[in-house]
Amino acid sequence: MDDLVVVGAGPYGLSIAAHAAGAGLDVRVLGRPMASWRDHMPDGMYLKSEPWSSNLSAPGGRHTLADYCAARGMSAEHGTPLPIGTFSAYGLWFARQAVPEVEEVTVTEVAPHGEGFRIHTAEGPPLLARTVALAVGVMPFVNHPAALYDLPPTHYSHSSGHRDLSRFAGLEVAVLGAGQAALETAALLAENGARPCLVARRSRLNWNTVPQPLRRPPLRALRDPHSGLGTGWRSWAWSELPWAVRRLPAPTRERIAATALGPAGAWWLRERFERRVPALLGHRLHRAVAVGERTRLGLTTAAGESVVLDTAHVIAATGFTPDLARLELLDAGLRAALATVGGAGTPELGPGFESSWPGLFFAGLLTAPSFGPSMRFVHGAGFTAGRLVKGVRKRLGARGPLPGSAGGARPDRSTAGNPSTYLR
Incomplete structure (x- = not known):
């Protein structure tokens, strides 16, 4: 039986595994490394956050994005957008350097088993673990407007469903949304020969400003501090004080998670977008009808015109809507028993990211209503990994030493996956 099984191998899962291994825990990581970044983001996309705030987390601050780039003669400079492909490659390198071997299996169910958990996969026998950390990323929580539900599946898709946008060359494509994903998808569609049109409920688009230099006069830096989520004291608080956010009343945390750091485009994207993409702003989608192989969208303006x-x-x-009900790999009974944050449908978590079910930990998007908006970004992985592993160690200590354990030494994997071995 493993001390910890991490489900998910994105920035959060890999960071948690690195800290767990550094703490001497017997940890296994299940999933496809950097899957969302490698499989669900189109060619030509760039990282919106600054390179220095996009590190995965390992003990001692090792294996940073800057380390990866420097070793390859590449730059990761403030104010210079980084290609998604470079970031994905960095994540794979981090996995090789800092994490026990990632097992590329598909987890189908996590269920209670005695004082621990049974983890079922599509590829083999179940595993048993004393604790589990669910770092499943954003893909289970894809959000589509309700008006699209009656369309045939071939008529619509989510922005996370496209690795190659060239398939739309020569076609009209309506892109719904006003955030970075919508704006960059629309720009990339145009650059790949499509004819996109942006449709947004907002009356105007928001664009981030060019980042201020890292080195500035002290007074200017004090007035508008840098943080992993941008400049300004509000962004600094969300970035650096997740523990303080957790102490706020649940309704306040829900509101912050839903509204802080709202939709905006990166400064470096603005000219590319405005030069090539028409936009219908202040238009709300109320109907979508298939007409042969095409789609007819019914929109309403702010003035009520159709x-x-x-x-x-x-x-x-x-975007993505964090909701436990969508986390189908989690046993239904366990899911229903979890304490949640108000009406958000997300787990209420302790200071170590442990849910109300002992030994079950969460990381990433589902934790934003507990710890704030930094959990929606790579930057939040550092805070999460250290705190979560501390919580795991506390939970393991409360349960007492594992029979036959030897200070966190990894067991012989020849017995792994054999329930009779685990249960004897």
Whole structure:
């Protein structure tokens, strides 16, 4: 039986595994490394956050993005956007350097088993663990506008569903949304020969400003501090004080998670977008109807006027909605028993990211209503990994030493996956 099984091998899962291994825990990592970044983001996309705030986390601050780039003669400079492909490659390198071997299996169920958990996969026998950390990323929580649900599946998709946008060359594509994903998807569509049109409820688009230099006069730095989530004291608080956010009343935390750091485009994208993409701003989608192989969208302006948009395809760049009900790999009974944050449908968590079910930990998007908006970004992985592993160690200590354990030494994997071995 393993001390900890981490489900998910993105920035959060890999960071947790690195800290767990550094703490001497017997840890296994299940999932495809950096899957969301490698499989669900189109060619040509860039990282919106600054390179120095996009590190995965290992004990001692080792294996940073700057380390990876420097060793390859590449730059990771403040104010210079980094290609998603470079960041994905960095994550794979981090996995090789700092994490026990990642097992590329598909987890189908996590269920209670005695004082621990049984983890079922599509590829082999179940595993048993004393604690589990669910770092499943954002893909289980894809959000589509309800108006699209009646369309045939071929008529619409989510922005996270495209690795190659060249398939839309020559076609009209309506892109729904006003955030970075919508704006960059629309720009990339245009650059790949498509004819995109952005549709957004907002009356105006927000654009981030060019980042201020890292080195500035002290008074200016004090007035507008840098942080992993941007400049300004509000961003600094979300970035550096997740523990303080957790102490706020649940309704306040829910509101912060839902509204802080709202939709905005990166400064370096603005010219590319405005030069090539028309936008219908202040238009709300209320109906979508398939007409042959095309789609007719019914839109309503702020003044109540009706507008019809005919298009070949609809891409919803409408983000992700964290909700335990969508986490189908988690045993239904366990899921229903979890304490949640108000009406958010997300788990209420202790200071070590442990849920109300002993030994079950969460990381990433589902933790934003507990710890704040930094949990929606790579930057939050550092805070999460250290605190979560501390929580795991506390939980393991409360349960007492594992029979036959030897200070966290990894057991012989020849017995792994054999329930009779675990249960004897």
